Amino acid sequence: MATTSNAFNFSSFMQSSVDPRTGLYTLSIALPALNANDLCGPDLPLQLSFNPMSKDNKGFGIGWSLKLSSFKIDPGMLSLHTGESFLVADNGPGNKPVIVEKKIDSFHFSNISTGNKERFRIAHKGGLVEILEPQENDTTVAVPTRVIGPSGHGITLCYDNKTPSKVRLEHITDDTGRILLEIKYPTDFRTELTFNPNTRSSARYTLDLHQEKLQKVTLPTSSEEYWELDYDFYDGFPFLTSVENPDKGVETITYHEGTGGHKYPGIARYLPSVDEHWVKPDIRKESTHILTKYTYSTDNFLGNGTGLTYGNEDGTDQLYRYTGTTFKYSSTAKHYRNKDVYRTVVSTFNRFHLMTSQVTTDNGCIETITTKYHEVDNLEFKYQPEHFQLPDTVTKSWTKADDPMVGDYEQTKTTYDRYGNVLTELKADGTRMVREYYSGADDPEEFERNLKSVVIYPAAPSSPGEPQAQIISSEFF
Structure with missing residues (x-):
């Protein structure tokens, strides 16, 4: 059974992290910029991403995928290259x-779509437009075949349509005909990604698989420079346990297993969560080793503690069905160096997976960040205003553990329109910014996104008799 939660929507060459919401360890490999059409774009960021909640092998190993948009036509699951996923009722x-x-x-x-040819279009507020089409060897999933930037320049994506039920990207070209990326799958155990093939700036990344697991990533610089990965499997899902970099630095990850993991509400099922995460830049030098231990509240992002029963997966977040306003869940990360705790971070989230509080204790100093959102109490997700997931008031305070009377705080307040555009921002220093936007009716994609004016009002003088700073006003045509 898959697991759907919008907590997953919030995750250098290798970038790794433990998500404080879910307790999952994720990893991504940043790939070179495409630099299409003589640097005219479009700018489509490419990265290989690891998702422990996926059993799919798309040629890069189980759980690994090239982060591109896709649309599963039935049941209508849309995955964006930004990492977000949504269930779409296509009419x-x-x-x-x-x-x-x-x-x-x-x-x-x-x-x-026209006639028997299915096509889908995604226009992003940032200006990128994607055309998605199913391929001959798998008509159940639409993948991007054309990506166009705000300037009108585009790139074309072509796929292997010979392998049954497995759509694999083969190359990306720009409007000048130049091949930006070529991907070859010489065997079931090796994949080669070559950027700018047949040029002096050609760069090849080699992925070696074992039993469908990505175990080795060799860099273009040398066959002796590579990353090595290892995994454990829980219920058929891959969980990384070791990551070794080319300098022989190592990360190791252990998990809360079985009943020690996150409990699914109302059923006898558990999801593993990170227990200990070691980072050892120099395996021989213990003073460089950092250990982080994670603990989690019984209430969790799956909805345990709400009284709900985890039901059949339908592509939506089941916690969003909960209408109470007091539900929250949290995680605690304790960072160790030389066997001593030097920093503790407690992160707390609400029923919509929004971080409401983060308390960091370091060397006797405490920083507390609390965030109030534009959420309306006692309303479930579908009745909330469009901008409710954006911060209303952010308060930062600093105190000392042994003397709570010592400290300071600052506060920022922000309002938005229904499209998520910032309307007003009152900063901690007292300055206020007011923005106005052109109507979406004037936009080719009908987004309300283009600034019409910005006015910055200065803070009041700190003492009587001081001159008032000027108001700065800007208009955009």
Whole structure:
């Protein structure tokens, strides 16, 4: 059974982290920029990402994928290259789809199929437009075949349509005909990604697999420079346990297993969560080793503690069905160096997976960040205002553990329109910024995103008799 939660929507060459919401360890490999059309774009960031909640092997190893948008036509699961996922009720060509869990108007999805040819279009608020089409060897999933930037320049993505039920990207070209990326799958155990092939700036990354697991990533610089990975499997899902870098630095990860993991509400099922995470830059020098131990509240991001029963997966976040306003869950990370705790971070989240509090204790000093959102009490997700996931008031305070009377605080307040655009911002120093936007009716994609004016009002003088700073006003045409 898959696990769906919008907590997953919030995760150098290798970037790794333990998500304080879910307790999952994730890893991504940043790939070179495509630099398409003589640097005219579009700018499509590419990275190989590891998701322990995936059993799929798309040619890069179980759990690994090239982070591109895709649309599973049935049941209508849309995954964006930004990392977000949404269930889409597609009402056919020319009809507006229903995306229940999409609040902010950050993208527009449309079915542009004609006749028997299925095509889908995603217009992003940032200006990128993607055309998705199913391939001959798997008509159940639409993948990007064309990506166009705000300037009109584009790139074309071509796939291997010979391998049954497995759509694999083969190359990306720009409008000049230049091949930006070529991917070859010479065997089931090796994948080669070559950027700018047949040029002096060609760079090849080699991925070696064992039993469908990505175990080795060799860099373009030398066959002696590579990353090595190892895993454990729980319920058929891959969980990384070791990551070794080319300098022989090592990360090791152990998990709370069985009943020690996150409990699914109302059923006898548990999800492993990170217990200990070691970072050893120099395996021989213990003074460089950092250990982080994680503990989690019984209430969790799956909805345990709400009284709900975890049901059949339908592509939506089941915690969003909860209407109470007092539910929260938390995680605690204790960082050790030389066997002593030097920093503790307690992160607390609400029923919508929004971080409401983060308390960091370091060497007797305490920093507390509390965030109030534009959430309306006692309303479930579908009745919340569009901008409710954006911060209303952020308060930062600093105190000392042995003397709570010593300290300071600052506060920032922000308002938004229904499209997620900042309208007003009152900063901690007393300055206030007011923004106005052009109507979406004037935008080719009908986004309300273009600034019309910005006015900055200065803070009041700190003492009587001081001159008032000027008001700065800017207009955009």
